[in-house]
Amino acid sequence: MVIIGGGLTGATAAETLRKEGYAGPVTIVADEPEIPYQRPPLSKGFLSGKEGEDALLPLAATWYGENNVTVLTSTAATAVDPAAHTVTLANGETLPYAKLLIATGASPRVIPFKGVELDGVHYFRSKADSVAMKELLSAGGHNLVMIGSGWIGMEIAATARELGNNVALLGLEDVPLSIAIGKQLGGVFAARHEEAGVKFVLPSSAAEIQGTDGKVSSVLTTTGEVLPADLVVVAVGVVPNIGLAKDAGLTINNGIEVTGSLATSDPDIFAAGDVANSLHPVTNAYARSEHWANAIASGKVAAKSMLGQDAVLDDIPYFYTDQFDLGMEYSGFGALTKDADVVVRGDLAAREFIAFWVLEGRVVAGMNVNIWDVQDAIKDLISSGRTVDTAKLADPKTPLEAI
Ligand SMILES: Cc1cc2nc3c(=O)[nH]c(=O)nc-3n(C[C@H](O)[C@H](O)[C@H](O)COP(=O)(O)OP(=O)(O)OC[C@H]3O[C@@H](n4cnc5c(N)ncnc54)[C@H](O)[C@@H]3O)c2cc1C
Structure with missing residues (x-):
């Protein structure tokens, strides 16, 4: 083998x-x-x-x-x-x-931004990338420009900010993470980042990564802003x-x-x-x-x-993220959420909630933020394919198992 x-x-x-x-x-x-x-x-x-x-x-x-x-x-x-x-x-x-x-x-997807070869521009996938970035960020005080508003861009932005660095983030979405979870829920993560001092320049990309003596010094955005930068991380999928x-x-x-x-x-x-x-x-x-x-x-x-056994990959897709004090788990079929209605149980402003994507009366995905031990129930709602009463789904007093 x-x-x-x-x-x-x-x-x-x-x-x-x-x-x-x-x-x-x-x-x-x-x-x-x-x-x-x-x-x-x-x-x-x-x-x-x-x-x-x-x-x-x-x-x-x-x-x-x-x-x-x-x-x-x-x-x-x-x-x-x-x-x-x-x-x-x-x-x-x-x-x-x-x-x-x-x-x-x-x-990592490579985009030929002008200036991408400058010293201080990084991609991020491997342990070596993380070790190198840790060494740079841990002292704080750097000007980091993140290019990419997906999960990894948002996670690195949060960690860099927690370590005391200035962070600006560019991405093609109006609201970070909205391709994955929509604008309303992406907005919850964006608000937490903004509260911590992350600056978003959205939607925008890098028109040019600028430098002096071979080292990055700033990023010119496609919206015409010049962002100071001694570090740039490209995380665009x-x-x-x-x-x-x-x-x-x-x-x-x-x-x-x-x-x-x-x-x-x-x-x-x-x-x-x-x-x-x-x-x-x-x-x-x-x-x-x-x-x-x-x-x-x-x-x-x-x-x-x-080994010749009868095995099938039939798991409900699952992933998680941690950004500042936001812990999140998601289960479901992302491709089915595009036309689904979002039903929220809990408090978006308090950042403690479960969001469900409901398509034709059935739950196709669910995401819990700062609420724990509900993944089994969410997966059961999805895998059973049972029709749900959305009023009950939104009501925290109704146990998920009873819906
Ligand atoms: C920074 C980061 C954070 C992440 N955070 C999360 C998260 O919070 N939640 C989540 O659900 N997922 C997360 N992911 C995604 C998750 O890590 C991946 O889905 C997972 O690594 C996939 O595992 P894999 O073994 O298929 O591929 P990989 O981890 O990419 O491993 C493949 C390996 O094969 C090697 N390889 C490639 N070609 C060859 C070759 N020709 N010969 C020999 N070796 C080769 C590669 O170098 C690599 O070591 C994260 C990913 C990254 C990069």
Whole structure:
């Protein structure tokens, strides 16, 4: 069993292979110098210094040796030959496989802003990126311009501000996060940021990143503002790492197209995590999730499928974020929320509420902010597909289980 990609998906798949009793050889090919780590703390607790290295490890460093799993760190896979059942490595060696999992994740989207090559301009995906940024931000007093108003841009903005830096944030939305959760709810996060002193310049982008002596000094926005900057972080989404799969002739469709069991167009090759676009049995539509819970769930399903078991990725998508004192969890089918009505239970102004997206009388997604232990009930509302009384849904006195 060969796994390309030493992220959370790859680690979970290796662990599942062993848990399911597979005793043969397992190799993880990982191009980063680290053993597998998870990324959510990189823009939150690890960046702020509240969490250490341990928070990054889904499996203890000793687990791999104890379970006879080989991790080839700092080793990129450069080609997959489906006919020969081999993976070529950057050092020229080839690895044979019986079943292969491609879990190569995603990379930051690169936009050729003028001045993007200046010293002080950063992308943000890896542990190395977070370590470098922590060193820069922890002393405070920097002028950071964030480009990108999505989850990662907002998280880095919050952490940087908490560390005492000046933060301005640009993005293409009128309200941050509105593509994901709409303007009303994005506004709750925006208000918390503004209260903490984050300056939003929305909607806008960078017309030019300006510098002196090769180092960034300011950002000229497309709205004509000049924002002082000695640091710029570009966080404008990610693109799936499909190169190997494409070259191997696998079907590509917004990532590597896979069945509900995560099989690619080659029966011995599977794909999971951020790189995989899988057919979801509930929506009967393809969805590519770029979230932590999907890395775990799909890593498990892929491993079981590699072992010939009947496994399907049918989880309700889930993710979370932490920004200042706002903790949030979300479950549901984002693609179905576009035409849905939003029903709020609780107090938006107090930032303690659950928001439900209701489409044709049924809950298709739910998000709890600073209210806890309600995810099971939210997922049950979604998965049961039962019609709901929206007045009861909005009433905190009616238990969710009774709706
Ligand atoms: C800063 C940050 C914060 C996040 N916060 C949250 C959050 O709060 N909540 C949430 O739900 N999700 C969050 N996410 C998303 C979550 O981390 C991803 O969904 C998850 O990392 C996907 O795991 P993966 O293993 O599929 O991919 P990755 O984590 O990208 O791992 C893939 C690995 O494969 C390697 N690789 C690629 N090509 C090759 C090759 N040819 N050979 C060898 N190795 C290769 C890559 O270098 C990488 O190490 C966050 C992501 C980031 C970057």
